[in-house]
Amino acid sequence: MKKIICLFLLLATSTSFAGISNCTDGQAGEIAAAEKAVLLKLIKIEREWDNFRLDNVKKNFVIPQNRVWVNSNPRYVDYHHYWSELGATFSSMRQKVESGSVNYKCHSSWQLRCDKGKTMAYVLFLGNYSFKTVHICPAFFDPSNRQTRNGILLHELSHSIAGTEDLSLSWVGNGTADLRRGSKDAYHLQEFQDMNPQMLLMRTVWTWMFPKKK
Numbered sequence: 431m432k433k434i435i436c437l438f439l440l441l442a443t444s445t446s447f448a449g450i451s452n453c454t455d456g457q458a459g460e461i462a463a464a465e466k467a468v469l470l471k472l473i474k475i476e477r478e479w480d481n482f483r484l485d486n487v488k489k490n491f492v493i494p495q496n497r498v499w500v501n502s503n504p505r506y507v508d509y510h511h512y513w514s515e516l517g518a519t520f521s522s523m524r525q526k527v528e529s530g531s532v533n534y535k536c537h538s539s540w541q542l543r544c545d546k547g548k549t550m551a552y553v554l555f556l557g558n559y560s561f562k563t564v565h566i567c568p569a570f571f572d573p574s575n576r577q578t579r580n581g582i583l584l585h586e587l588s589h590s591i592a593g594t595e596d597l598s599l600s601w602v603g604n605g606t607a608d609l610r611r612g613s614k615d616a617y618h619l620q621e622f623q624d625m626n627p628q629m630l631l632m633r634t635v636w637t638w639m640f641p642k643k644k
């Protein structure tokens with residue numbers, strides 16, 4: 431009899447927030463809200479992504495803004511690679527999040543990897559293999575975080591689902607960018623959550639790829 435009651439309780443708690451473990455109800459609600467915001471953003475990005483293909487950038491940005499276009503520029507090959515890699519990554523993230531199969535686990539701040547409140551969330555790696563659970567530290571819920579909660583969640587999901595790396599935007603700056611590294615940078619993907627994708631691409635990539643005609 432006792433066993434049946436236990437089983438029932440177990441089922442009752444696991445159905446309220448599927449895939450979220452070790453969290454308070456409040457924490458689980460906040461994780462679920464952030465995941466929903468990330469999903470909406472991923473859907474929006476996927477819908478717009480074709481506009482950012484090289485030929486469309488030429489048509490809608492380079493030509494109307496009177497910018498330089500050089501035929502067979504090797505940068506354009508890198509851009510195509512960046513565009514298709516990122517597009518595939520966002521799409522697989524959207525599918526995985528939409529299927530509701532991402533697991534989250536909350537930890538207390540004395541958990542070693544939460545690093546006394548310095549780490550907000552993490553995903554475990556073994557070599558290139560990323561484990562599928564997103565670990566959430568108490569700092570994730572701190573309202574004074576400089577980074578947004580939705581952005582942090584998208585960052586971690588990109589590690590867990592697409593094996594992205596922490597390149598901390600080191601591939602971009604001084605009027606140039608290494609786009610092949612950029613498409614793997616979790617910090618760059620995170621920017622898409624917090625910014626308008628078109629504005630972000632314009633600012634980070636297009637303006638240096640296509641300088642203004644003199």
Ligand SMILES: [Zn+2]
Nearest residue numbers: 585589596616
């Ligand atoms: Zn990271």
